[in-house]
Amino acid sequence: MNEISKELIRLALREDLREIGDLTSLYFVDEAHRSVGRIVSRESAIVSGVSVAAEVCKQVDPQLSITEDQGDGTAVEKGDTVLEISGPTRSILTAERTALNFMQRLSGVATVTRTFMDRIKHTDARLLDTRKTTPGFRELEKAAVLHGGGTNHRVGLYDAVMVKDNHLAANLKPVDLAERIGELRKEMPDLKIEVEADRLDQVDAFLKIEGIDVVLLDNMSNSQLIEAVSMRNSVNSSIQLEASGGVNLDTIAAIAETGVDFISVGALTHSVRSIDLGLDLVEQ
Numbered sequence: 001m002n003e004i005s006k007e008l009i010r011l012a013l014r015e016d017l018r019e020i021g022d023l024t025s026l027y028f029v030d031e032a033h034r035s036v037g038r039i040v041s042r043e044s045a046i047v048s049g050v051s052v053a054a055e056v057c058k059q060v061d062p063q064l065s066i067t068e069d070q071g072d073g074t075a076v077e078k079g080d081t082v083l084e085i086s087g088p089t090r091s092i093l094t095a096e097r098t099a100l101n102f103m104q105r106l107s108g109v110a111t112v113t114r115t116f117m118d119r120i121k122h123t124d125a126r127l128l129d130t131r132k133t134t135p136g137f138r139e140l141e142k143a144a145v146l147h148g149g150g151t152n153h154r155v156g157l158y159d160a161v162m163v164k165d166n167h168l169a170a171n172l173k174p175v176d177l178a179e180r181i182g183e184l185r186k187e188m189p190d191l192k193i194e195v196e197a198d199r200l201d202q203v204d205a206f207l208k209i210e211g212i213d214v215v216l217l218d219n220m221s222n223s224q225l226i227e228a229v230s231m232r233n234s235v236n237s238s239i240q241l242e243a244s245g246g247v248n249l250d251t252i253a254a255i256a257e258t259g260v261d262f263i264s265v266g267a268l269t270h271s272v273r274s275i276d277l278g279l280d281l282v283e284q
Contacts, residue, residue: 009059011136012098013056021094025094029090033090034087034283035281037279038083038279039081039085041080041107044075046107046113047072047103048072048110051072052140053083053100054066056102057085063087065087066083069083086284104274106140106141108272110144110147113145122253125262125263128152128263129145129152129269130264160192160193162196163177182211196215207235219245240261242260
């Protein structure tokens with residue numbers, strides 16, 4: 001876990017506690033009381049965020065002991081214990097909601113990712129996430145996608161190039177795409193370069209440009225995707241194709257069957273339902 005995610009946890013705890021702390025526990029829970037708190041799934045799900053919950057507990061009270069009953073990426077059923085927290089009851093109750101908030105959200109991402117993956121497991125297509133993530137949560141949500149069996153797209157604007165229509169339009173004179181890609185390749189030979197196409201004539205042109213790794217096929221019909229795959233196979237088989245736009249659980253199987261290499265789905269992170277998890281407290 002990087003420092004950005006640790007800082008996110010610190011901010012979440014500060015949001016809940018400020019400088020005062022957990023007033024309810026301070027006034028109504030005996031300081032000497034010790035318990036075991038079991039985080040239990042209330043429904044079938046794919047677990048994610050176990051290490052995040054552990055970090056929450058560590059930041060609240062280093063005395064808390066964590067036992068991972070189920071690791072990230074594990075399928076659980078209703079009633080399964082995912083995580084056990086033992087130690088001072090005050091600290092367990094202080095950490096409870098923040099730990100659950102993270103785990104519920106991240107398990108939601110992992111679960112929906114697995115659902116999408118199940119629809120395309122009969123094909124060679126790989127499921128990609130996007131940058132449509134909760135601000136500050138990107139590392140955690142992308143890890144949850146991996147826990148669900150998906151594949152990470154670029155992390156941010158800094159680690160790959162994706163050239164879209166808006167980039168090419170925002171110039172005073174037409175851009176020589178091949179020339180710019182050539183310059184970029186010289187400066188950063190290992191950088192992934194992707195270009196967006198929403199028409200087949202663009203696909204044909206991009207397939208002939210040296211240095212492109214992936215062509216993004218934006219909002220194309222399945223028949224257009226099939227034609228793009230055929231064009232790629234005959235012109236430049238080293239370039240990979242990514243389908244994007246209009247992808248949901250009802251459409252993804254047919255999209256994968258067109259032969260594209262990747263399918264990117266913003267819904268993996270931008271509109272998931274949190275999984276129902278709860279904490280059951282048992283006196284130690």
